[in-house]
Amino acid sequence: FGLVSALGLVLLAAPVAQTEAILAALAPHLRPGTVVTDAGSTKTDVVTAARRALGDKIAQFVPGHPIAGRETNGPDAAIANLYAGKKVVLTALEENAAGDIERVAAAWRACGAVIHRLTPREHDKVFASVSHLPHLLAYALVDDIAKKPHADLLFQYAASGFRDFTRIAGSSPEMWRDISLANQAALLTELDAYMAQLTALRAHLAAGDGAALEQVYSNAQRARHLWIKAIEAAEAPPSPDKE
Known part of the structure; x- marks a missing residue:
C-alpha cells in the first residue's frame, strides 16, 4: 500500500464486503490530491464503509460502478474493450470536489465508457431490479435443477435458451453473496414483487387462461425489444466525421 502515496487515482476492484478493510489499509497512505474510486455493484454499503474507513479523508473517495460485468472473473478474463460504449454510474458524495469527480469520469x-450519475440509494434500488435479482434467479434455477435426481438428463437436453438465461450463474459466488447481502432490503423488495408475478402466472396457467398468459408474454416481448433497441442505439459507435 505504500505505493498509493505516489498515485493520483486508485481504483478499488474487490468484492464489496472487503471495501472497508481495504480502504482502512489505504487510508494512512493517502496524500492530498490522491483520488480513490471503486467498481462495486452496491453503493449505499460501500459509502458507509468508506466513511468509517476514511474518516476525514472521505472527500477523496468517489464511488463508481461500471455496468459491464461478465460471468468470468480474474485477470485471464480481461478484454481490452470491455467498457467501450458501456455505462459507468458515479454516485458522487457531497464532499467530493468537482475536479475529483471529473478525474474519475475522465x-x-x-x-x-459513458458516464451517468445517481445517488447511492437510487443506484441500489435500480440494480436490485435489473442486475441483482436476475443473478439470484439464475443461481436459483441452476441450483434447483442440479439437485434433482435426474439432473444429468435435464442438463443433457438444456440448450441455448437455458444457456442464455443462466449465463450469469457462472459468475463469482463470493462476489454475488456479498452483493446480495449488501443490497438485502432492495433485493427483498424486488424478490417479493417477482414472487407475486410468478403467483399470478401460476394462477393463469392453472386456470388454462391462455389470453392472460399471452398478455404477459407479449408485454414482456415488447418491452424487451424496446430495451434492446435503446441499448443498441446508445452503444453504437459514432459515425465517422464527414468532410
Missing part, C-alpha cells in the same frame, strides 16, 4: 471515458 478515466472511465478514456476506456470508452
Whole structure:
C-alpha cells in the first residue's frame, strides 16, 4: 500500500464486503490530491464503509460502478474493450470536489465508457431490479435443477435458451453473496414483487387462461425489444466525421 502515496487515482476492484478493510489499509497512505474510486455493484454499503474507513479523508473517495460485468472473473478474463460504449454510474458524495469527480469520469471515458450519475440509494434500488435479482434467479434455477435426481438428463437436453438465461450463474459466488447481502432490503423488495408475478402466472396457467398468459408474454416481448433497441442505439459507435 505504500505505493498509493505516489498515485493520483486508485481504483478499488474487490468484492464489496472487503471495501472497508481495504480502504482502512489505504487510508494512512493517502496524500492530498490522491483520488480513490471503486467498481462495486452496491453503493449505499460501500459509502458507509468508506466513511468509517476514511474518516476525514472521505472527500477523496468517489464511488463508481461500471455496468459491464461478465460471468468470468480474474485477470485471464480481461478484454481490452470491455467498457467501450458501456455505462459507468458515479454516485458522487457531497464532499467530493468537482475536479475529483471529473478525474474519475475522465478515466472511465478514456476506456470508452459513458458516464451517468445517481445517488447511492437510487443506484441500489435500480440494480436490485435489473442486475441483482436476475443473478439470484439464475443461481436459483441452476441450483434447483442440479439437485434433482435426474439432473444429468435435464442438463443433457438444456440448450441455448437455458444457456442464455443462466449465463450469469457462472459468475463469482463470493462476489454475488456479498452483493446480495449488501443490497438485502432492495433485493427483498424486488424478490417479493417477482414472487407475486410468478403467483399470478401460476394462477393463469392453472386456470388454462391462455389470453392472460399471452398478455404477459407479449408485454414482456415488447418491452424487451424496446430495451434492446435503446441499448443498441446508445452503444453504437459514432459515425465517422464527414468532410
